[in-house]
Amino acid sequence: MALTIVELARPVIGGVDTHLETHVAATLDRIGGLLGTESFATTAAGHRQLLDWLRGFGEVVTVGVEGTGSYGARLARFLTANGVTVIEVGRPNRAERRRAGKSDPLDAVEAARAALGGRAKAVAKGRDGAVEAIRVLTVAKRSARQARTKALLQMRHLVVTAPDDLQRRFTGLTVAALIGGAARLRPSSSSDVVTAATKAALASLGQRVQRLDVELADIDARLLVLLNATAPELLALFGVGPDTAAALLVAAGDNPQRLRSEAAWARLCGAAPIPASSGKTTGRYRLNPGGDRQANSALWRIAMVRIAHDPRTTAYFNHKVEQGRSKREVIRTLKRYIAREVYPYLPRA
Numbered sequence: 001m002a003l004t005i006v007e008l009a010r011p012v013i014g015g016v017d018t019h020l021e022t023h024v025a026a027t028l029d030r031i032g033g034l035l036g037t038e039s040f041a042t043t044a045a046g047h048r049q050l051l052d053w054l055r056g057f058g059e060v061v062t063v064g065v066e067g068t069g070s071y072g073a074r075l076a077r078f079l080t081a082n083g084v085t086v087i088e089v090g091r092p093n094r095a096e097r098r099r100a101g102k103s104d105p106l107d108a109v110e111a112a113r114a115a116l117g118g119r120a121k122a123v124a125k126g127r128d129g130a131v132e133a134i135r136v137l138t139v140a141k142r143s144a145r146q147a148r149t150k151a152l153l154q155m156r157h158l159v160v161t162a163p164d165d166l167q168r169r170f171t172g173l174t175v176a177a178l179i180g181g182a183a184r185l186r187p188s189s190s191s192d193v194v195t196a197a198t199k200a201a202l203a204s205l206g207q208r209v210q211r212l213d214v215e216l217a218d219i220d221a222r223l224l225v226l227l228n229a230t231a232p233e234l235l236a237l238f239g240v241g242p243d244t245a246a247a248l249l250v251a252a253g254d255n256p257q258r259l260r261s262e263a264a265w266a267r268l269c270g271a272a273p274i275p276a277s278s279g280k281t282t283g284r285y286r287l288n289p290g291g292d293r294q295a296n297s298a299l300w301r302i303a304m305v306r307i308a309h310d311p312r313t314t315a316y317f318n319h320k321v322e323q324g325r326s327k328r329e330v331i332r333t334l335k336r337y338i339a340r341e342v343y344p345y346l347p348r349a
Contacts, residue, residue, distance in 0.1 A: 014054045014063035015089070015112025017104045018042075018072035025050050026108035027057050028116055037105040042071070047078040064089040064115030066107070068124040076124045086124040087115040125253030130230045131347075134223060135250045141219045148212040151205045155182060158202055163195045170202075182206030234345040239305035244298040251295035252346045262343035270296040271335040287332060299335040299342075306334070 010029065017024045026037045035057045040046040054060045062085045068076040076086045089111040114120040155178060159170045170178060183206035190196040227235055227245050234245050251268060252259065259265045266272040270291025306313035313334065320330040
């Protein structure tokens, strides 16, 4: 009996290769020995069975999960809620895949080994609070905004090729005038088939844009409530608007305490320079192309607003350019400073 208790108390590390309908899990002992692999359904009952299966081998220390932002999101949320540390695992090692082959169990084992060996270190982003609500609203807003832009471009193109009377009527109008005028068109008032069809198309697109405007206004109102409740001090920073604040919060997740320092936060945002020294070339750094690109874009927008409207930032920017630094280099420096300034205002649980 004593041996059984010791066996069950041993620490184990899990790994999961996630898919739409099934997850494949693997478990290792603390020295990397494979203890088993198994498949589970992507349901609440399947998640419970997966965790019970892992715990059957011992005390679960960490679980490396692929796709914590997609197929593995619900599993990661479930494991975290049950006190398990979830490590976000990237794509399997290509060299190992070429050498050992490709299968779901092998990918699960590779995920576990990445978590055990330290190749994967980042704690998975939390997706169970206000920031997750902000993220899903942001997804809908981005989609609606893209659809609106596409509809407006199509309206402009239709005006270019429209019959003469329609072209004269709608050429040179502001966006608001174009939308309103197009939405009021009545195709049945034209006897010419091309004119009637063009009116119908413009009316459809104009009314679509109006509906999207209402949808965007509703989403913006919901986002503002969430942002004011979650990070009012972040919104108060110079140059930080609702869209940029939402992008930064989504990058941090509902558990920004997983970010050990402001340097780790800057790296997550792609604002930390990467060493690029080699041989006789020393002290050289290059732009980091990784990180969360939405957060990086948000830092860029904040920097541009400050360069244009904040006297201190404008003076700094001009001074560095006069010293011979390129504008892009100065903007990258400003993004790093802004990342440092933003970090203390990320909400902590």
